[in-house]
Amino acid sequence: MLKLNINGLEIEVEKGTTVLEAAEKAGIYIPTLCYHPDLPTFGGCRVCMVDADSKIVTACRAPVTDGMVVKTDTEDVRKLRLTNVELILASHNQDCQSCSRNNSCKLQEVSAFVGINPERMKRIRRSVEEVPVDVSNPFFHRDHTKCILCGICIRTCEEINGVEAIDFAFRGFHTRVSVLGDKPLKDSKCESCGECLVRCPTGSLFLAEPEFPEREVESVCTYCGVGCGIKLGVRGEKVVKVTGNKDNTVNRGDLCVKGRFGFDFINHPDRLTTPLVKKNGKFEETSWDEALDFIADKMSDIKAKHGADALAAISSARCTTEENYLFQKLMRSMGTNNIDHCARL
Amino acid sequence: MTQKFDRIEKEAREAWEKSENSNTPHIYIGCATCGNATGAQSVVKTIKNKLDEKNIDAVVKEVGCIGMCFAEVLVDVIKPGHPRISYHGVTPETAEEIVESYLVNDDHRPDLALGYFGEGGPDDVEHIESGDVFKNQRRVILKNCGIIDPENINEYIVHGGYRGLAEIIGRKQEEIIDILKDSGLRGRGGAGFPTGRKWESCLRPQADQKYVICNADEGDPGAFMDRSVLEGDPHSVIEGMIIAGYAIGSSKGYFYVRAEYPLAIKRLRKAIEQAKEKNLLGDNILGSDFSFDLEIFQGAGAFVCGESTALVMSIEGNRGWPKPLPRPRTTEEGLWGKPTLLNNVKTFSVVPQILSNGADWFKDIGTEGSPGTAVFALTGKIKRSGLIEVPMGIELGKIIREIGGGILDDKKFKAVQTGGPSGGCLPEDKLDLAVDFDTLVKAGSMMGSGGMVVIDESTCMVDVARYFLDFTFEESCGQCVPCRQGTQQMLEVLNDICEGRGREGDIEHLLELGDSIIKGSICGLGQTAPNPVLSTVQYFRDEYEAHIKDKACPALVCKNLIIFQIDEEKCSACGRCRKACPVEAISGEKKVPHKIDQSKCTKCGICFSECPERFSAVERLTGKEKLAAVSGKEG
Numbered sequence: 001m002l003k004l005n006i007n008g009l010e011i012e013v014e015k016g017t018t019v020l021e022a023a024e025k026a027g028i029y030i031p032t033l034c035y036h037p038d039l040p041t042f043g044g045c046r047v048c049m050v051d052a053d054s055k056i057v058t059a060c061r062a063p064v065t066d067g068m069v070v071k072t073d074t075e076d077v078r079k080l081r082l083t084n085v086e087l088i089l090a091s092h093n094q095d096c097q098s099c100s101r102n103n104s105c106k107l108q109e110v111s112a113f114v115g116i117n118p119e120r121m122k123r124i125r126r127s128v129e130e131v132p133v134d135v136s137n138p139f140f141h142r143d144h145t146k147c148i149l150c151g152i153c154i155r156t157c158e159e160i161n162g163v164e165a166i167d168f169a170f171r172g173f174h175t176r177v178s179v180l181g182d183k184p185l186k187d188s189k190c191e192s193c194g195e196c197l198v199r200c201p202t203g204s205l206f207l208a209e210p211e212f213p214e215r216e217v218e219s220v221c222t223y224c225g226v227g228c229g230i231k232l233g234v235r236g237e238k239v240v241k242v243t244g245n246k247d248n249t250v251n252r253g254d255l256c257v258k259g260r261f262g263f264d265f266i267n268h269p270d271r272l273t274t275p276l277v278k279k280n281g282k283f284e285e286t287s288w289d290e291a292l293d294f295i296a297d298k299m300s301d302i303k304a305k306h307g308a309d310a311l312a313a314i315s316s317a318r319c320t321t322e323e324n325y326l327f328q329k330l331m332r333s334m335g336t337n338n339i340d341h342c343a344r345l
Numbered sequence: 346m347t348q349k350f351d352r353i354e355k356e357a358r359e360a361w362e363k364s365e366n367s368n369t370p371h372i373y374i375g376c377a378t379c380g381n382a383t384g385a386q387s388v389v390k391t392i393k394n395k396l397d398e399k400n401i402d403a404v405v406k407e408v409g410c411i412g413m414c415f416a417e418v419l420v421d422v423i424k425p426g427h428p429r430i431s432y433h434g435v436t437p438e439t440a441e442e443i444v445e446s447y448l449v450n451d452d453h454r455p456d457l458a459l460g461y462f463g464e465g466g467p468d469d470v471e472h473i474e475s476g477d478v479f480k481n482q483r484r485v486i487l488k489n490c491g492i493i494d495p496e497n498i499n500e501y502i503v504h505g506g507y508r509g510l511a512e513i514i515g516r517k518q519e520e521i522i523d524i525l526k527d528s529g530l531r532g533r534g535g536a537g538f539p540t541g542r543k544w545e546s547c548l549r550p551q552a553d554q555k556y557v558i559c560n561a562d563e564g565d566p567g568a569f570m571d572r573s574v575l576e577g578d579p580h581s582v583i584e585g586m587i588i589a590g591y592a593i594g595s596s597k598g599y600f601y602v603r604a605e606y607p608l609a610i611k612r613l614r615k616a617i618e619q620a621k622e623k624n625l626l627g628d629n630i631l632g633s634d635f636s637f638d639l640e641i642f643q644g645a646g647a648f649v650c651g652e653s654t655a656l657v658m659s660i661e662g663n664r665g666w667p668k669p670l671p672r673p674r675t676t677e678e679g680l681w682g683k684p685t686l687l688n689n690v691k692t693f694s695v696v697p698q699i700l701s702n703g704a705d706w707f708k709d710i711g712t713e714g715s716p717g718t719a720v721f722a723l724t725g726k727i728k729r730s731g732l733i734e735v736p737m738g739i740e741l742g743k744i745i746r747e748i749g750g751g752i753l754d755d756k757k758f759k760a761v762q763t764g765g766p767s768g769g770c771l772p773e774d775k776l777d778l779a780v781d782f783d784t785l786v787k788a789g790s791m792m793g794s795g796g797m798v799v800i801d802e803s804t805c806m807v808d809v810a811r812y813f814l815d816f817t818f819e820e821s822c823g824q825c826v827p828c829r830q831g832t833q834q835m836l837e838v839l840n841d842i843c844e845g846r847g848r849e850g851d852i853e854h855l856l857e858l859g860d861s862i863i864k865g866s867i868c869g870l871g872q873t874a875p876n877p878v879l880s881t882v883q884y885f886r887d888e889y890e891a892h893i894k895d896k897a898c899p900a901l902v903c904k905n906l907i908i909f910q911i912d913e914e915k916c917s918a919c920g921r922c923r924k925a926c927p928v929e930a931i932s933g934e935k936k937v938p939h940k941i942d943q944s945k946c947t948k949c950g951i952c953f954s955e956c957p958e959r960f961s962a963v964e965r966l967t968g969k970e971k972l973a974a975v976s977g978k979e980g
Contacts, residue, residue, distance in 0.1 A: 043669035044825045046865045056864055062671060076864075083861035087830035123854045125837035149823065168664060168823065171647070173833040175823030 004068040013064055019052055020059040023072060030072055031081065031110040033088075034150035035060040036199055039159055042151045046084050047110055051077055082114045089116070090124045091173075092202075093145035099203040100210040106201030107148060131176060136184030139261040140197045140207055144176050147204040153177060153196035160254065165190035192257040198243070211240040218245060221259040224317050225324070226250060228259055239266045299334070308335030317343040349631045350511030353623055357499035370403040370448055373421040373429075375491055377410035377576040378608050379569070383417040384436065391437040392420070395444040403448065409577020411491025412732035413478065416459055419491070422447055428466045431473060433459035477747050478729060483710055483736045485698060485718045486533075486691050490577030490732075495612050498619035501580040507625050509697030510584050513591060514633050518548055521592040521700065528704035529716040530696075534560055534651075534689030535767065535793045536869070537715070537782035540696075547593040547676040547686040555595035556685040557586050558660075559693055561602040561609070562644045562651040565765025566816055568796035570720045571690035573732050575602070575609035578694065579616035583639065585693030587626060588700065590637040593686050597638055601656050604643040613641055648766075648820035652868045653679075653687045655822065666824045667868035689794065691720055711737030715781035719792060725762075725799035726753045735780065742776030745799055757802040760884070764793030766813045766820075767873035769880025770806065789880040791873070805902035806885040807892055811839040813877035817870065828871030831862040835878060844905040847893035852882060897968035904948045907967045908975050911952075913938040915962035922952035922963060938962075943975065 001012045006019075006026050013022045018041075023030045033045035041060045048059040051071040059072070071077070089111065096102050131144040151168065154177060158164050165188045169178035179188030197205045213233025221228040221242075229248020233241030242263050246253035265271055275291035276283040286294075302310050311334060315327045324341065331339045365371070372392060376385045389407060396403050413419060416433035420440060423429045430453055432443055439457055446452040453467055460466075460473035473479055493500035501507070513521050526541030547555065559582060563571040575582060586598045602610055617639050620626035628636045642660050649655050650665040653675050659665040660680055679685025695717065699707045711717045715737040721744065724730045728750035735744060745751070745761060752758050760770040769790035771778070778784050782792050800809060818832040835858050838851050859875030866872045882889060891897045898906040911922070911931075916938040923931040923939055930946040933939030939962075941952070956963040966975060 043867065046826050046867075049865065057671075058669065061669060079857075080861050080865050083831075083858065084826045084865060087826055087834055090830060090834060123848075123850060125834060125841065127833065127837060149829070170823070172819060172821035172823045173829055175829065 002064050002066045002068075004064050004066075004070060006070040007072055015064075017064050018060060019050060019057065019062045019064055019068075019070055020048055022064050023050075023059060023070070028072060029113070030059050031113050032060060033106055033110060033148055033201055034152065036152050036155070038199070039152065039155040042155065045088075045148070045150055047081050047114075049077055049080050049084075056080065078114070082116075082120075085111055085114045085116065086121065086124055088148050089121070090126050091128050092148065093128055093143065099146065100206045101200075101203035105203060129174065129176075134185050135208070136186035137190065137192055138186075138208060139192050139257070140194060140205055142177070142185065143204050143206065146202045147177060148202055149175055149177070150201060151177075152199045152201060153205060156196045156199050157190075160195050161191065161193050163189060163191055163193075166196070192261065193255065194257065194260045195254060207241075211235060213241050216243075221255070222318060223256075223258040223262065225320050227320055228255055229253075230255065230259060232263070237267075239263050303334065309338060311336045312338035312340070315339065315341045317341070347511050349624075350507065353625075354502055354508070357502035360499045361503045364404060367404075368425050370401070370425065371423040372403055372405045373408045373423075373491075374405065375410055375417060375419040376407035377491075377573055378606075379410050379414050379573075380417050380419065381608070385418045387437050388418050388420060388435050388440045391440045392444060395441050396448075399444065399449055401444070401448055406494045407496070408493065409490045409495050410573045410732060411577075412487060412573070412734075413459070413729070414731035415729045416731075419459070421462075424448070427453075428461045428463040430461045430466065430470065431459045432457045477750065478731075478733075481739065481743060481748050482734050483718050484734045485710065486574060486581075486695050486720055487577070487732065487734045489581065490573055493578065495577055495579055496615050498580060498616065498623060501578070505701060506580050506697070507584055507620075507623075509700035510587055510591075510625065511631060513588055513700055514631055514635060518592050518594065521588070522548060524700060524704050525592075525696070528699045528707040529713075530692070530699060530707065531715060531717075531782060532689055533691035533695070533720070533794065535764065535791065537792065540688065540692055543676060543688070544589065544592055544686060546674065547684050550677050550684045552684050554597065554681075554683045555593055556680045556683055557589045557593070557595050557598035558656065558680065558685060558687040559586055559598065559600045559690060560651060560653070560656060560687055561600055561606070561690050562648075562656060563606075563690070563794065564603065564648040564651055564820075565767075565794060565796045566813075567724045567798050568722045568765055568794060570722050570732060570795040572606050572609050574690050574694050574720075575606065576612055579609075579612045580620065581694040581697060582690050583613075583616055583620055583626065585688075585696040586639065587620075587630065587637050588696055589686055589688070589693065591635050593684070595686070596636050598640070599660060599680070600639065600641045601644055601650070601660065602641060603646060605646060610641060610643065617641075647822070648816075649822040649868070649870050652870060655868070656687065657685065664822075666822050667870075669825070669867045691795075712779065712781050714783055719780055719795065721763075721795045721797040723749050723797050723799070725797075726756065726801035726804070727751070727799040728753055737781045738779045740776070741771070741778050741780055744780070744797070745776065749799065752799065752801045758799070759802050759804060760800040760806065760809075760881075762790075762798040762800060762809065762813075762877070763796065764791035764873075764876070765796040766816045767791060767869065767876055768793045768796070769876045770800065770809065770884065771880070772884040775884075789883055790876070803900055803902070805843075805898050805900040806881045806888045807839065807842055807898075808900075808902050810878045810881045811836065811843055814839055814874070817874040821870065821874070825865070825867045825871065827862045827865035828867070828874060831858055831866075831871070832874050834858055835862075835875065839878070842889065842892045843898075843903045845892075845896050845903075847889075847896075849893065851893055852886065852889050856882060891968075895968045895970075896972070899967070901965040901967055906972075907948065907965050908943065908972055909941055909946060909948060909950070909952060910964055910966055910975060911939050911941055912962045912964055913940075915960050917960055917962070919957065919960070921955045921957070925951045925955040927951065 009026045011026045030048050032048045034042045043058050043061045049056050050059045051074045128145050134142040154166050157166050166177050168175050214235050217232045219230050219232050221230050228251035229245030231243045231245050232239045242260050244253035244255040274285045277286045313331045315324050328339045374389050418435045420432045420435045421429050446454045455469040458470045460471035462473050522544045530540040531537040561571050644650050647665045650659045652667045654668040655665045657680050675685050708716045718734050719737050720734045723733050733748050760772050762770045771790050775788050785791050814836045818836045821828045821832050823829045859879045862875050863872050891899050901907050918936050928945050930942045931939050953963045
């Protein structure tokens with residue numbers, strides 16, 4: 001264990017702990033923009049700078065050493081942080097009211113903490129690069145004027161999803177996040193999982209049709225056998241948003257494109273909500289009891305007339321492993337091995 | 346090892362002497378990029394044709410740059426039994442004359458000659474080595490540049506090359522490093538880190554593979570030292586790298602050369618091949634069990650890739666971004682995660698000489714803290730621009746006054762900028778400073794890799810700062826906020842000041858930004874980017890204030906702050922300005938003084954330069970009051 005002193009508080013941390021993690025442990029807030037606990041550090045935003053043993057270091061990357069004395073709010077540190085945030089704001093779209101991240105924006109949080117002074121801001125020459133919003137992806141869009149180049153989306157794509165669809169493009173002040181050949185996002189290998197969207201600290205990545213839910217309902221995604229934990233955001237009687245459930249041990253909050261964005265079927269008028277049975281050449285709504293009886297009768301009939309191997313069944317990837325197991329057990333107990341699965345290909 | 350090398354050296358000497366002692370004249374033409382840009386290749390062609398035409402048997406050699414850029418194209422002629430006569434400003438026409446006069450008719454043409462090298466030259470031609478340009482120089486790194494044929498390994502060997510390598514093979518690695526440590530050699534890339542210590546920290550780690558990298562990503566505006574060394578003496582750098590490979594236990598080296606240096610790359614390729622043919626490079630060098638291979642990697646033109654970690658990222662195929670601290674040292678975990686030794690071109694090129702001549706020889710040159718020599722690309726408003734090499738500790742003013750010959754057109758000196766975009770501008774009262782790593786830093790500038798731009802009274806210092814900031818703004822990699830956003834902000838403020846939109850408080854704003862960028866940036870590019878602004882504010886604050894408060898550009902450079910006007914009393918209505926004006930802003934006729942229509946004037950300055958000196962009727966005005974007076978007159 002290593003001992004350190006942060007702003008007068010003595011704490012102990014394990015070897016390998018960063019100054020930022022130690023401060024968090026001590027309950028001391030250090031502003032960050034490019035840091036994300038799920039991802040390797042980047043060290044580019046420079047707003048987490050603190051004084052460690054009289055040296056200015058980035059708290060997110062600097063490892064704690066034994067006996068270290070950290071000051072997170074010296075005059076020098078305050079000045080550096082403030083200038084950095086002012087500089088970010090100088091080229092940031094300032095239309096906060098219409099931004100879907102208004103009140104949940106990390107840049108707003110950090111700006112408030114460092115204390116933006118309108119008099120000082122008057123000296124700043126504003127210059128926002130005009131790059132059109134990328135609306136090619138049907139689920140989420142990218143507004144470059146709100147991007148702070150923290151690289152969280154890029155690291156997410158690389159480290160969490162392993163797709164590497166996006167990266168930094170161009171240089172210096174003209175740097176922006178883009179895809180191979182600077183094409184629209186839809187023409188890249190992006191899988192639209194939206195993991196970048198949920199980690200974006202500002203409103204640069206935003207939902208194509210943002211709607212804020214009134215309440216949340218925990219559920220399990222029905223798309224596949226993984227069974228990711230989800231939270232259905234409900235507004236009125238409609239599901240308007242799906243988020244991954246961080247507390248679920250299966251997916252720890254991560255989702256794929258289907259689970260996150262493929263929820264419009266829930267309230268779709270064409271959705272089947274009861275079984276259908278064909279009567280007189282036409283499908284008619286029926287109860288589960290009737291439908292199951294119908295199937296059992298037909299199957300027993302076929303088995304009696306043509307033998308068990310005249311039966312075959314195909315199972316679904318949308319069922320759980322247990323359900324699939326039971327399904328094959330059922331078919332084998334009926335005397336046939338003719339059982340297959342849609343995901344076998 | 347030395348026995349094997351003795352044979353190689355003997356062969357080289359025989360080949361060299363056979364050529365030198367033959368009864369044929371030798372013609373050396375400066376064909377580095379600078380020479381070629383001035384037309385050296387057409388001079389080569391003309392000379393060869395003329396020799397053919399006259400049926401003269403002569404050896405024509407394309408050599409590197411001797412450093413006298415002001416005198417390009419340079420053609421040196423050695424006639425058997427005569428010293429080397431150097432002709433300057435040679436064109437295809439004068440080249441024909443030289444061949445005709447000197448080689449055919451024995452007239453050495455003092456009117457075309459710059460001077461001669463060596464002993465026993467004609468009285469009517471200056472002795473170059475004792476002239477102002479050379480007498481204050483000490484050529485160590487550049488000793489072969491412009492002298493030997495860079496594409497002939499034998500010439501390098503005859504001039505003492507590869508002897509250093511031959512002597513160290515078989516010796517203990519620590520011994521070699523001790524010599525370097527003892528010599529006090531500091532890295533010539535700009536930071537001046539002790540080379541011996543760097544090599545030592547790369548020898549220490551145990552690893553199955555180590556790498557040696559030569560940083561030839563020279564990119565400072567106005568700097569061309571490394572290019573000249575690679576073009577003029579590539580073997581010296583190769584030899585230094587092989588020695589480094591042996592000393593740290595590496596078998597693989599990379600040249601990181603910017604792709605904009607095609608001639609340097611071509612000559613390096615050839616030199617690598619030649620060294621391999623002679624068993625000085627490749628497997629089992631000189632029959633020993635030491636093997637070392639060299640590869641050239643072409644940089645794609647990002648200035649930041651001169652930073653060691655960005656350079657390593659670039660070779661690895663990644664975006665050329667520096668790695669933020671804390672990070673392992675490159676000497677411990679560099680290329681592909683292996684211990685990597687990275688030095689500048691000039692550092693490698695001086696190593697063989699230190700090993701052959703000894704640490705004391707090197708320590709005798711220069712100062713105690715900065716032994717050896719400094720190579721500068723001397724440019725700007727100077728009479729004799731070029732590449733020079735001086736002992737460390739030389740007075741800054743001596744370089745400008747004596748070697749450079751003073752200010753162009755005898756104007757007044759204003760400042761000297763050293764260290765490129767990372768350095769600063771020093772005013773006249775700093776000209777007595779000694780040039781070394783530490784003194785210049787104390788004065789607010791730095792040695793850098795060797796750019797030295799001389800600035801005269803007709804240059805606006807705010808505009809100079811803007812120029813350098815524009816460079817770092819364009820070259821910032823974009824990774825960290827202080828550099829990416831900060832250089833842009835500084836540039837915007839400087840643009841405003843130069844264009845008449847400067848506000849009260851802008852100087853303090855610039856100083857504060859500079860402080861934050863220096864303290865907050867990830868790498869050396871950002872950490873030094875504000876220096877040109879900070880040093881010009883420090884020494885030329887009055888110019889900033891004039892721009893901001895009086896909307897005046899004292900050097901009469903910033904277009905938005907000046908106005909061109911014709912003095913009616915002085916104008917003799919010659920009409921030259923009227924005819925030359927590209928936008929027809931000047932009116933007037935014979936015997937009627939001319940007038941400039943300010944609404945049409947684009948301030949190109951053509952009228953100013955066209956007006957004959959005896960009239961000097963076109964004047965430039967600046968400052969709120971004067972500009973208001975002119976616009977008031979126009980109603």
